[in-house]
Amino acid sequence: MIRITLPDGAVREYEAGVSALDIAKSISDGLARKVLAAEVDGEVVDAFRPIEKDASLKLLTWDDKGGKSTFWHSSAHLMAEAIEDIFPGTKFGIGPAIETGFYYDIDLGDRSITEEDLQKIEKKVKELANQKERYTRTQVSKADAIQYFTDKGDQYKLELIEGLEDGKITFYQQGSFTDLCRGPHIPHTGFIKAVKLTNIAGAYWRGNEKNKMLTRIYGVTFPAQKELDDYLVLMEEAKKRDHRKLGRELDLFTFSEKVGSGLPLWLPKGAMLRERLQQFLQKIQLDGGYLPVVTPHIGSKQLYITSGHWEKYGADSFRPITTPQEGEEFMLKPMNCPHHCEIYKSSPHSYKELPLRYAEFGTVYRYEQSGELHGLTRVRGFTQDDAHLFCRPDQVKDEFKKVIDLVMHVFSSLDFHNYTAQVSLRDKENRAKYIGTDENWDIAENAIREAAAEKGLVTVEEYGEAAFYGPKLDFMVKDALGRSWQLGTIQVDYNLPERFELEYVDSDNSRKRPVMIHRAPFGSLERFIAVLLEHCAGKLPLWLAPVQVKILPISDKFSAYAHEIAGMMKGKDLRAEVDDRNEKIGKKIRDTELEKVPYMLVIGEKEMNEQTVAVRRQGKGDLGSQSLPEFMDTIIKEVLEKTVQREQEPA
Missing domain, CATH: 3.30.930.10 (Bira Bifunctional Protein; Domain 2)
Structure with missing residues (x-):
């Protein structure tokens, strides 16, 4: 008998060789139906793997990071099976889970993947998932692993096998697809209910630009269609918030x-x-x-040899810079810490200084x-x-x-x-x-x-x-x-x-x-x-916004007053600009909204005569008329308090 310690501290006894899935069933059939993988003594493993000795156990479901990662890793294998079915002879690189979803790097030879092909692959993944094929783990010798992928003609897997130790190599199979893999995997494909292949990209084999460019197919799967639908809505919102898009629109970089x-x-x-x-x-x-x-922006190569950065990261750093002095080498600075160590070392220190x-x-x-x-x-x-x-x-x-x-x-x-x-x-x-x-x-x-x-x-x-x-x-x-x-x-x-x-x-x-x-x-x-x-979807808090206030005169007649206001605001260390283009006020307001400037001041006859400003807040519209000192006091206070105008989260 072995002792299994659960997360709540409870200890249960089972016969050696029991699986996490068996333990889940002994607790509740409902729980067992949700288990995707298990964490045994801190290591995420297959829920169907035998446990041979006393251990701590956490059952992983979709709500756990380890559960999601296992789910998406298994989905990568399922997508690979679909690809191999549609495109026989495809060679496979690696197919890991990532933060959200998974990808697989593949070599299609002279073929290329189209959007129409993605739809075919998605359809095939759903078809294979419905078959509820089990993921089966097999330990193989290095010689047998080499023989299998030699017969299959998959040089990428053979290259991966070269770096593995004999006795520690495992295959996983589901349906007609067999892959070199450490695991873990979900019990069967039936857990996968919804799939979306999201992107096609290029990726050099093993991240080396000297190697062949492979096709990388990204995807994401979920245990329910509603979760996929919600995710796709979120991704549409993410596109609107893409910092690269916002950076162009807001003239930032x-x-x-x-x-x-x-x-x-x-x-x-x-x-x-x-x-x-x-x-x-x-x-x-x-x-x-x-x-x-x-x-400085550079440092002697010897500095980074001393720190250990050269040994650990030298191969991935910018090449050393040579000088006219023979044997002298510098590097673009990859870290600040070695330089700061030398600053500390430049003078003696007492315990009282620290x-x-x-x-x-x-x-x-x-x-x-x-x-x-x-x-x-x-x-x-x-x-x-x-x-x-x-x-x-x-x-x-x-x-x-x-x-x-x-x-x-x-x-x-x-x-x-x-x-x-x-x-x-x-x-x-x-x-x-x-x-x-x-x-x-x-x-x-x-x-x-x-x-x-x-x-x-x-x-x-x-x-x-x-x-x-x-x-x-x-x-x-x-x-x-x-x-x-x-x-x-x-x-x-x-x-x-x-x-x-x-x-x-x-x-x-x-x-x-x-x-x-x-x-x-x-x-x-x-x-x-x-x-x-x-x-914040580009709507920066007032204290950070490059332009805090845009002043919009209704016509040229009011431009002088607008510039006078801008000068007064700059005197209070507020960042203000005047839009005195020959455009209608409606267009000026719309353009300023798109620029995500926090405040707009509309200036017309009434405002100039009464020495006031008509205030509009980004995303909130008209806030009414205020005296200029009153308005400036309000935003100065907001800046000092660093008040955040929170962007409403998408539904």
């Missing part, structure tokens, strides 16, 4: 192939938005005892494959709101808690109230991914857990998501459409101080290593602005 892919160019209004965000955070940082620093908090809006450069670039969310050059705190070990938890407070203040000021704190930990089974001692890792991980608990954060733990030098607390923020984004991050690091031999003199005159905390509330300005634009 652009890209140029001559400058280079993934390198955004900020237009005047976008630059103003960036500056406001920087000024906002800089004030908070100065009040919190942070010291501003500035570091913590030292260095802050910089530092632009860094990381090479992304061209196919992975996406607007401002995946770029090759971006600016981090970076800071590095050097503190004594006894100060780590308090400093970490202060940073949590700072991050939450930033989020609340920008109407991000729905977020989860993810404790990102190392994968203990893949020790080679990380630097530093297990002892320091344990100390750092526990410090994060304790700080998050004391601040009352709702946390989830994710193994394998830590940085190579230390664990971190990542803030997963949900936007107005319910999509999750990783924005702010805080990391504890015992390793870089060791690598850079950083020291302080303690109270007993001994030399000690400081602990380093990395933090970036925005993450990067580019990604944060992209998420913010989509969250």
